[in-house]
Amino acid sequence: MRDWAWRGPERRAYTRREWVSATAASMLITPLTESAEATGAVPSQQPASAPLPLSQFQPRSLLHVGETRVQRARFPVIDFHTHVSRRRAQKPGVPPGELVKTMDAVNLHTMVNLTGGAGDDLAGAIAGFDQAFPRRFVSMTEPSWTRAGETGYAAWQADEIGRAKAAGAVGVKVLKTLGLYLRDGGASGKLVRVDDARFDPMWETCGRLGLPVAIHVGDPEAFFLPIDRFNERYEELNAHPDWSFHGKDFPAFKEILEARDRVFARHPKTTFVALHVGHWAENLAAVGEMLDKFPNVHVEIGARIGELGRQPRTATRFFDRYQDRILFGTDAVPLGIETPQQVFGEDLYRIYYRFLETEDEYFDYAPAPVPPQGRWRIYGLGLRESILRKVYSRNAERVLGRKLITA
Ligand SMILES: [Zn+2]
Numbered sequence: 001m002r003d004w005a006w007r008g009p010e011r012r013a014y015t016r017r018e019w020v021s022a023t024a025a026s027m028l029i030t031p032l033t034e035s036a037e038a039t040g041a042v043p044s045q046q047p048a049s050a051p052l053p054l055s056q057f058q059p060r061s062l063l064h065v066g067e068t069r070v071q072r073a074r075f076p077v078i079d080f081h082t083h084v085s086r087r088r089a090q091k092p093g094v095p096p097g098e099l100v101k102t103m104d105a106v107n108l109h110t111m112v113n114l115t116g117g118a119g120d121d122l123a124g125a126i127a128g129f130d131q132a133f134p135r136r137f138v139s140m141t142e143p144s145w146t147r148a149g150e151t152g153y154a155a156w157q158a159d160e161i162g163r164a165k166a167a168g169a170v171g172v173k174v175l176k177t178l179g180l181y182l183r184d185g186g187a188s189g190k191l192v193r194v195d196d197a198r199f200d201p202m203w204e205t206c207g208r209l210g211l212p213v214a215i216h217v218g219d220p221e222a223f224f225l226p227i228d229r230f231n232e233r234y235e236e237l238n239a240h241p242d243w244s245f246h247g248k249d250f251p252a253f254k255e256i257l258e259a260r261d262r263v264f265a266r267h268p269k270t271t272f273v274a275l276h277v278g279h280w281a282e283n284l285a286a287v288g289e290m291l292d293k294f295p296n297v298h299v300e301i302g303a304r305i306g307e308l309g310r311q312p313r314t315a316t317r318f319f320d321r322y323q324d325r326i327l328f329g330t331d332a333v334p335l336g337i338e339t340p341q342q343v344f345g346e347d348l349y350r351i352y353y354r355f356l357e358t359e360d361e362y363f364d365y366a367p368a369p370v371p372p373q374g375r376w377r378i379y380g381l382g383l384r385e386s387i388l389r390k391v392y393s394r395n396a397e398r399v400l401g402r403k404l405i406t407a
Pocket of ligand 1: 081083331
């Protein structure tokens, strides 16, 4: 291709390369190479550098937008999703008195300790947390999965839930053990399905005793897909391949949710709180349909503001429509956790408050140099006060059937 340029009084045709070289010589810029010219590449003032590993790429946003610092929540908060107590066999965790200092600093009134365990573990959690700091901590019990293969388990587990309530448990927590890890007959046995009939007496007892069930089954949709270049959680899965539920004999993502929904349908008098935005924060339309179908179900937002905050308009409509059924939660763990989105501390709560209370744009959803659950940032929802009050505490108080915030 030829371009025209003026040089002196006479007009003649130059090739683009001749013209660029001549101009570059006078302007001290790097001339285009033959191949760059051929490909139309833009000339650079820097020599090409070595490839940068994705793990080392930590871009800092140059967006100049307002930043609101929310030091304390506008209203007292109940965090419905925390893990604070330890099993007797584990090393001790952070003493509750220390946790309370952080809680006071950020206006966090109560932590719901979901993993209180059973038997002596539960008794220890209730004595050490719930009774030592009344209304600042409440604990839930957990089913004894290891006994699920024993004869008479169904009835025993149902009775055990009754004993846990008598001991002071405020609900029952179901970990993703159910559906993804629990197998009949040892490690090589068949996975036990979420809607296995042997748990029906337990679900029924929860409803009869007014104990809500905080249920986590499944995991992010990306964890059920191949760990390849198309997976939006590639870095996270690459660092933790054991988090992947792709292949082997794992059920498909939707199969787990369908089994869970059959449990919701079979036990309409039992209140369920589907943690992590009903396990499908990437698809709020589907979560909405589920909530429409099952009036006995609520959702909680722990460790999913990265998903909610990247779809702020859809999420705002979701909070508006389901404002009576969404509970605040973080999935916080005070000690020994590697995932930044779960590290208990003032920073974590301030991000959640900023997300819910402000209309700030494009900020980190976790206290970490690189967004840990996918490389994107989030936008605040700026919820109005009436919705905030419900999400922060009122919905949780109703689900738990007790008044926790007295001030
Ligand atoms: Zn959790």
